[in-house]
Amino acid sequence: MLNLTPDLFLIQFLNGLAYGLLLFLLAAGLSIIFGMMDVMNLAHGSFYMLGAYVGLSALRATENFWLSLLVAPLVVGVVGFAVERLLLRPLAGRGHLDQVLLTFGLALVAADFVRAVPGWGAEVRAFPPPPELAASLALGSLQYPLYRLFVIGMGLGLALALALLIGRTRVGAIVRAGVADAQMVGGLGINISRVFSIVFAVGAALAAFGGVMTAPIVSLKPGMDAETLIAALIVVVVGGLGTLRGAFWGSLLIGEADNFGRALLPDYALFSIYVIMAAVLLLRPTGLFGRKT
């Protein structure tokens, strides 16, 4: 059992925050896509993984982390746009099982695709952090990696930007209205199908951004998509569907619970987030920020 000094507590808290904010990048897209389009996208983890691998190729080509952080979300955003237009659209109005089968199938295809691409493959691939952030910083008596502080700052900044976009702009108002009743929004003369495509593409791009941001912390390997998708799905259940606030606070809660679970009770580490999910489902079945009926 760990003796939690203030220094250790601070570091563990920062770890949880960094992990939680990375989860938020996935959960936000997953939650809004479901809220608006009624699509449970099990290929969302694949966008995250593709983002990381596209980022790796971009990094190899340019040797510039910042360029790959820009290129990967763009590429994956285009892929997301195409997936929505060509594959999901024909299934609109069909049951969830059809969508689950389609997106699950896409996830399997993506996993094999990553294995087949030369230079990606089955081996673990390292992804170095940008040299200017490779150092570590003294926090009390312990050291903390600068890159993780950058992840925290970037995550908070993006969360704020997304909140402003959804809460304060006309585009955001359309998205919120679409979550409430997409058909009605269409009836008001707004091209809702275009909004769907854009939301889906932005969700995919955000996941890819998360993939590149995570890559310097953990290395890339096939299977990274499923691990993260499950955590993001739990966040969505805990936070409540279709709300950005729910995705944000749910991510932080799951991030901290996972990290403190590992640090304090390593034998039960993989258990802590499921306990939270079960508790939330029992006590607030609509999630922490989902509205009660």
Added chain:
Amino acid sequence: MNDQNLQVNRRQFLKGLAALASTASVAALLDACAPAATSAPAAPTVIKPSIPFKIGSILPYTKVYAALGESITNAMTLYFESVNFTAGGRKIEWIKEDEENDAQISLRKLTKLIEQDKVDLFTGVVSTAVVYALRDPLHEAKMPTVISNAGGNLLTRKGEKGAAKGRFSPYIFRASFSSFQISSPLGEWVAKNVSKKVLVCASNYGFGTESSADFKSTFVPAGGTIVGNDVLPPLGTTDFSAFLPQIAAAKPEAVYSFFSGSDALNYVKQFDQFGLSKDTKIVGAGFLTETDVLPGQGKSALGAYTSLHWSTTLDNPANKKFLADYAKRFPGKDVDVFAMQGYDAARVIVEALNAVQGDTSNQSKFLDAIRAVTFDSPRGKFSFDPKTQNAINTIYFRQVKESGGQYESSGKYENAILGKTDKPILDPENM
């Protein structure tokens, strides 16, 4: 947001999740219904040299150890090709199955290899948990077996100690190593040459805890002290940030670290990112910095001390030939210790078949031939300890240094050899 709408959404969402879970469990059920092991092994038939010799292998091609399975398979292919897939006048046929890092799945595939394919010899197995599960069916089928990785100590030991029971079988040979052979020489060496204040951080599964116990068993008697509580992250941890601050807080001089594959890559990188490498040395079993992860670890691995029964930098003619042939046959693939073990396992099979001139009808003669195999391996002289049927290994003490360019594809870093054990290490016969 419309409240009622949300409620329905949520229910549908959960239904979708349930649907997903049930598809997964149906698949598992179908898997479980596959033909089960019931009938007795086929009676041995008289084999004429003209009949192909069938080898069955179980090696991981998916999940955490996929890269290891690929290395072993490549190197076996390389060796078999060098003898035109022929030994003792018989053609070698090779049937491959995926280990999937799962004992139940592997058991089913072993049954298929024995019952349906009627293989003459079994080889492979990366995971110790899987090899323990396969041991009884292999023993009962009297199947000649050459293990090419799984290093759990119990596999080649006899007798009992507490709850642990030796699993020795006269049909099972191990051409790789045991965890005792690798980690016990390191304990004494670290106490003498690196530090006497060491903390243990190991993957929390059988092979990790066994290896750290073997390390401690010689480190403490040699005057070393174990600092703090052992830190035991689960197997398959990608982010070690919850564990590294605990190491820092205990302020050891060195950390015995047992990780392999992607765990090793992330652990060593993050160890450096958390500023630990400034004052704390890494020591560990050689898988920690093997060629499969070293290029990715890069300079964060610099200075790490490890022990292993081989290194790319080992200077002998067999190793040079192996490295050159492998690089030519599999361009762009890094050769690692797992490949070396696959190469040797294939050679053991070929040499034994040659010795009996392809006649495996007398099984005890064939097993004697395997027991007597000896040759110049990339690791040095190869032979089995006849008592345990485990390979005899000289252990090399290595340190990650910048590469002198001897071996190109391992990148800018290599495991330079600092020393070796005075004599080859035999795994103890009894528990």
